[in-house]
Amino acid sequence: MKTTYLTTNEAIDPVFIFIFGASLVLLLGITAVMVYFVIRYRRSRSPEPTSTADGNLWLEIVWTVLPTLLVLAMFYYGWAGYLALRNVPEGAMEVNATARMWSWNFAYPGGRSGTKLYVPAGKPIKVNLTSVDVLHGFYIPAFRVKRDIVPGMTNHVWFTATKPGSYDIFCSSYCGTGHSAMITTVEALPEAEFAAWLKEGAAGEGAAHPGLALLEQHGCLGCHSTDGSLKIGPSFKNIWGRKTIVQSGAADRTITVDEAYLKRAIMEPNADVVKGFAPAMPPYQLKQDELNAMIGYLRGDTVAVAPKIDGKTLAQEKGCLACHSLDGSKGVGPTLKGLYGSQVKVTKGGKLLSITADAAFLKESIKEPGATVVEGYQPTMPPYPDLSDAEMNAVLKWLEELK
Amino acid sequence: MSITLQEQPTTDRGFWNDTGKTGIGSWIFSTDHKRIGLLYFYSVLGFFLVGVVLGLLLRLELMAPGRDLMSAQTYNALFTVHGVVMIFLFIIPGIPGAFGNMVMPIQIGAADVSFPRLNLFSWWLYVIGTVLVLLSLFTGGGAPDTGWTFYVPFSARTGTNVSLALFGVFILGFSSILTGLNFVTTIHRLRAEGMTWSRIPLFTWSLYATAWVQILATPILGITLVLVIAERMLGTGLFDAARGGDPIMFQHLFWIYSHPAVYIMILPAMGIISEIIPVFSRKPIFGYKMIAFSSLAIAAAGSLVWGHHMFTSGMSDTAVLVFSFLTFIVAIPSAIKVFNWVSTLYRGSISLDPPMLFALTFILLFSIGGLTGLILGAAATDVHVHDTYFVVGHFHYVMFGGTGFAFFAAMHYWLPKFYGRTYKTRPAVIAWGLMFVGFNLLYFSMKVLGMQGMPRRYYDYLPEFANLNMVATVGSWILAIGLVLMLVNLFKGLFKGAPFTGNPWGGATLEWSTPTPPPTLNFITEPVVTHGPYDYTALKHDVREADSGVTP
Incomplete structure (x- = not known):
């Protein structure tokens, strides 16, 4: 397929050909002259030197200027090709x-x-x-x-x-x-x-089980295969219940792979290292439900359970609780205690209204907090438009429980 | 180290026994530049052999895809140690420490270097640094696995014993700085009467240029390594993006030293070649001034090209433009040297003794290395081959084919002078042939692998790279056999071989005018220099064959 711009191959390959070509000519030239001189002026044939020349200004100028011109040409083509690599074509x-x-x-x-x-x-x-x-x-x-x-x-x-x-x-x-x-x-x-x-x-690919998707997402499959082949770490195939020798510190012991072991192996991989493998795995800090989903996959659970999202944990992670209290006290924002379903006075589009804090209102307040601001508070909250539907539902459910 | 002769040669034993002192103390506490030179020589040669064994193990692992004989972690530690040993323990101190010390003061007609005790101290720093580096392999979290470049953030996080290794290299840096300081002072202050700047032999010129790089660039490496130690121990965050630091800053600091360090490695080698080619052609060196000047030009321009190691790093495109341009500029003085060496051969009387054979091989291998360097200097082509086996092949051509072969040339050229005995020619030539073939099989395969896209520092590789890796590994065996043969022949000759006296090759530099081996103070009478270092008409032919012992 012909493109309207130079592809990276079309930009780079001619530079290779130019530099290799010029280099080859130079190399063959130098080598041929050297070998010729060594044979022609060998001591058995030329017992005394026939020249005492120790320099020639014109030669020095020639072999300074010509290589300079040559390398400047190489520099220029090299730079031009590099620019093609840096400038992304329109519509990429x-x-x-x-x-x-x-x-x-x-x-x-x-x-x-x-x-x-x-x-x-x-x-x-x-x-x-x-x-x-x-x-x-x-x-x-x-x-x-x-x-x-x-x-x-x-x-x-x-x-x-x-x-x-x-x-x-x-x-x-x-x-x-x-x-x-x-x-x-x-x-x-x-x-x-x-x-x-x-x-x-x-x-599509890799999403057959949420646990497998998570293993892939966190890069576990880079080192652990699912088909029994040996990579940097032990394979996940038939891992559940397997008897394995691990090294804990200097001592070897045999363990059975179970939930407790797997959790420890993920969060503190260097505590027990499977014998025969290097302690190369970085520790992972995962959410409890993610961990459960992974372990479910490794256990061989066939039921695909979507990872459960906990609204409170999410609220903590997103930093909501820095401004919204859970005990009824007033913070930078209104407290979350009993908020769901309560009557609140809000400013919307410059007008003061009294509304019910229902799911729709709370959803809007999270995604677009500047639109409707509770009376007595500053419109300082940043919007959180990236929450997935599952996450939003979990948060709303939790807020409802906070009543 | 025991250096004893089986029988006395016909001549006086010179510096070997004229002080009357014997035993190990007369060596490791000697301030005689020749003894210190030999201390360096055996130290660096020992570590060269260690590096060779590590390299052979790496090649054995890479012989076929998959795990052959070691784990990935072991492999990573091995290539790191191979690099650290070869670069910091062999090739940087190698020629200046060994042959610079042995030969340079005699070449300028001095009795010793300016600061003989500092010179001894430099060797001791080398030993201390070496011990620390070696300790780091067997203590703490085990041998460093960062590669010799110690790139952050990996080097700041890995659990292996990086800090101690870095501290060892830090100490080695001081050894290098002090040697540089000593050489600059010596060359300025201790030249014999009549040894004008334009009569200084080109080997000494190259050491002079090198010494400035050692003095000016090495401190930056020292500071950088200390910063990485601080990053590891104190968590300073200087190179950690999460704490406002910058991983790319480390690369700049590292290469500000480590690129000029390449010239610390190659310039003295070029100096050796500039000595050997005229002697074995019986013709003055062509373009003396251009060669001396190009050494200085390489040292100066070479200090400004470090960024060409970082074209893909994410630094600005302007920086890529400037560093690529400067890199091509530094190619010119190297080309000038090659043209002048080849022209020296013209209408000479050429004898292919082993030193000359190694020197001519240097020209060929260095040219291949240098020309493939143009691919790396051009921004467009560098992107494809950066961090691939092409780079590994390139720097082995320049560093091993260049500096390594120059080191071998120097061994065959100067060591008989200091031992008073010499090696057999035929085994030396056979060893050279084996090494030449093995070398090209090994490293040319790497260049092709790199063009095909095989990244470097790979423990395992895809099946499409298998054939050439096999060729490279077989090449490494041939190279190793040649190397062993060369060393056995050389040392057998030095300790038990035929007496070596006088000036058999007809050199006109001052080291060929002193008794063999030279006395402790180098000259019987203070030399007065009346001609240039390559003026063979001043040498009577009969002088070439006889033991001169007097100033020409």
Whole structure:
């Protein structure tokens, strides 16, 4: 497929050819002259030197100026090609990539995410790169693109997969034990197929069980396989009830994998390390319901239970309780105690109204708090538009219980 | 270390016995630059061999995909230690510490360096730093697994014993700074009568340029490493984005030293080549001034190109533009040197003795390394090959094919002078052939692997990279066999070989005018220099064959 802009391959490959070509000519020239001189002026044939020349100004000028011109040309083409890598073509599709030790996550507009980078063939793709821990590198050899992924900043690359197919993605910046296992692929699909894939949404890959989805989302599957193959950590296949030798400190002991062990292994991975594996896993702080969902999957539960969200925990995490008390006292905002269903005086659009604090009102107050402000309080609350429906329902349910 | 001779050679034993002192104390507390040079020589050679063994183990693991003989953690520690040992314990102190110390004071007609005790102290700092680095491998959380570049945030978080290793390298830095200081002072102050700046041999010129880099750049590494230790122990957050720090700042600080350090490694090697080529061609070096000047130009411009290690890091595109440009500028003086060396051969009388063989090989391997460096200097192409085996191949061509082969050339060129005995030529040539073949199989495969996209520091790799990895591993075996043969032949010759006297190759620099081995104070009478270092017409032919012992 021909594009209206230069693809990364079209921008980079000619520079390789130019520099390699010029270098090869130089190398062969130098080597040939050297070998010729060594043979022609060998001591058996040329017992005494026939020249005592110790320099020549013109030669020095020539072999200073010519290489200078040559390397300046290389510099220029190198720079021009680099600019092509930096300037993302109009209309590129954006994907957000998150790198962690030692897995990838690619999130698409619309909520779909996964560990492989699905893209439509023939369209420019811009990948925004962030890291949650150490330096990583995003490298697709097939498209000649690479960029370091630095914690605390967002880098990007762009590329176009002109033909459908599967292309390797490597982590190029050393990141510890699992560095060489931090590989995945670009899956370039024909445009229609890609659109269908994107629409499948959460029903697609990796979402068979919420626990599995969580394992994938947190990058566990980068090191632990589900099919019994050996990666950096032990496989999850048939893990439940397995008798395993672990090292706790210096001592070995045999344990049976159960809920208590798995929880400890996730939150304090270095306490008991399965024998034969390096203590390489970072500790994870997970919510109780997420942990339960993961363990449910590992236990082999077939019933897909959606992770239960606790409204109170969520309110704490989102920082609601910094301004809204639970005991009836007045804070920066009104107390949440008994709020649900009560009559409140509010200012809406400059008018003072008295309304019932029902679910609809509370929902609006969370998503768009500036719209209706309770009398006697400042309109200082930030909006929380990103709560999912499940989260919103959990919060409302909890507020109702607070009556 | 025991350096004893089986039988007395025909000549006086020079600095080996003219002080009347014997035993280990006469070596490890000696202030004689030649003894200190030999101390360095055996120390760095020992660590070179350690590094070689580690490298062979790495290649063995990479022979086939999957786990071959070690775990990923062990592999990561091994490549880190391979890098640290080779760079900080072998190649940076190598040529200046060993051959710089042995040869440089004699080349300028001095009895010793300016500060002989400081010189001994530098070697002791090297030993202390080395001990700390080695301790870090077996204590605490185990051998560092960060790579020799110690990039944050990984180096700030890993549980391995990074802090102690960093402190060891910090101490090694002081050794390097003090050697640089000593050499600059010596070259300025202790030149013999008539040793004008334009008569200084090019090896000494290269050490002079190197010494300035050692003095100016090494402190930055020291500070950077201390900052990483502070990050680990005190949680200062200097390099932690979550606390307002910047991981990329570390990379800048690290390469501000570590790129000029590349020139600490290669400049003295170029100096050795500039000595050997004219001697074995019996012709003055072509473009003496340009070679001396290009050493200084490389040292100066080389200090401004560190950012080319960071084209993909996320620094600004303007920085990429500037660093790419400066990188190409620093390529020019290197090219000038190569052209001048090759021109020196023209209409000479060339003899392919082992030092010359290694020196000519340097030109070829360094050219391959340097030309592939152009790919890395151009911003567009660097992006594809950065952090791949292409880079690994590139710097092994420059550092091993360049500096390593120059080190071997120097061993065959100067060590007989200091031992008074010499090696056999034929095994040396066979060893050279094996090493040349093994070297190219090993490192050229790496370059191709890099072009195909195999990232570096990979414990395991995809099946498409398997064939070339196998070739590289086989190459490493051939290279190792050649290396062992070379060393056995050389040391057998130095300790038991035929006597080596006089000036058999016809060198015109001052070290060839002193008795063999040189006496403790180097010269019997203070030399007066009346000609340039490559002026062979001043040398009578018969002088070449006889033991001169007098100033030419």
